[in-house]
Amino acid sequence: MARTVCMCRTEITAAEDSELFAAMRAHCDSAHADLKITDEQIRHNLAVMAAMSPWDDRTAPLPGPVEVRPLTPERQRDFLDYFDREAFTDNPGWASCYCFYYRFDGGQEAWNKRNAEQNRAAQSAAIEAGEASGYLAYSGGRVVGWCHAAPRGDLPLLDAGQTAEGDDSIASIVCFNVKPAHRGQGVASTLLASAAADLFTKGFSVVEAYPLESPRDNGQAYHGPLAMYLEAGFERVGEQGHYVVVRKRA
Numbered sequence: 001m002a003r004t005v006c007m008c009r010t011e012i013t014a015a016e017d018s019e020l021f022a023a024m025r026a027h028c029d030s031a032h033a034d035l036k037i038t039d040e041q042i043r044h045n046l047a048v049m050a051a052m053s054p055w056d057d058r059t060a061p062l063p064g065p066v067e068v069r070p071l072t073p074e075r076q077r078d079f080l081d082y083f084d085r086e087a088f089t090d091n092p093g094w095a096s097c098y099c100f101y102y103r104f105d106g107g108q109e110a111w112n113k114r115n116a117e118q119n120r121a122a123q124s125a126a127i128e129a130g131e132a133s134g135y136l137a138y139s140g141g142r143v144v145g146w147c148h149a150a151p152r153g154d155l156p157l158l159d160a161g162q163t164a165e166g167d168d169s170i171a172s173i174v175c176f177n178v179k180p181a182h183r184g185q186g187v188a189s190t191l192l193a194s195a196a197a198d199l200f201t202k203g204f205s206v207v208e209a210y211p212l213e214s215p216r217d218n219g220q221a222y223h224g225p226l227a228m229y230l231e232a233g234f235e236r237v238g239e240q241g242h243y244v245v246v247r248k249r250a
Helices: 017-031 039-051 073-085 116-128 187-201 226-231
Strands: 002-005 011-014 067-070 135-139 142-151 170-178 206-209 235-240 243-249
Touching (some): 002 017, 011 017, 017 039, 039 116, 067 187, 135 187, 170 187, 187 206
Parallel strands (some): 170 206
Antiparallel strands (some): 002 011, 067 135, 142 170, 206 243
């Protein structure tokens, strides 16, 4: 039996590997017709998923203290290795993003036509050029988590509504990813504290984020849990669609 997992976390099965594409094609046409997912996207995503070792649902203690470092060209390899092999072992349907989504400036329709190879190459080039922003969490010398935090104006696909202060004064936190085996051990909260402190040091007066009120699973909670932000001193200031807007001021 061949199996894979869609981005919506639906398990897709087929009798043989050769039949998995057709099963995924049928699922996308039925469940995600509005996204207009192409055959090329499906093939690329299936290849990415097949290259990953699926998470075995077991947790493990962190091998050492968590140290947070900003994303730099020198850490490009660490970022790519993490997203190639570790980040989405429990949710391979999301593995094609490489956390490039909010940085993409071509609009939602064009994004829906992109594949993992394109996003990996674009994010790699942005990191090499020093244009990508974010923070990597290390433990025992290996990456165990990631926080995508950047100037508000550097995130064209972020749709969180208008902000009173103007984009130049605001940094946005749009994504957390923690290695599945190490979740629940404070990696995300350590990333949040380090990211906010560093962003304030860089001159931003507001750090803003957009958690869901009640995510149904870890995949939906990729903006970070609302409770984590409130515990870190963020204030709930409004709503935008399904998302809560929270802010912390310097």
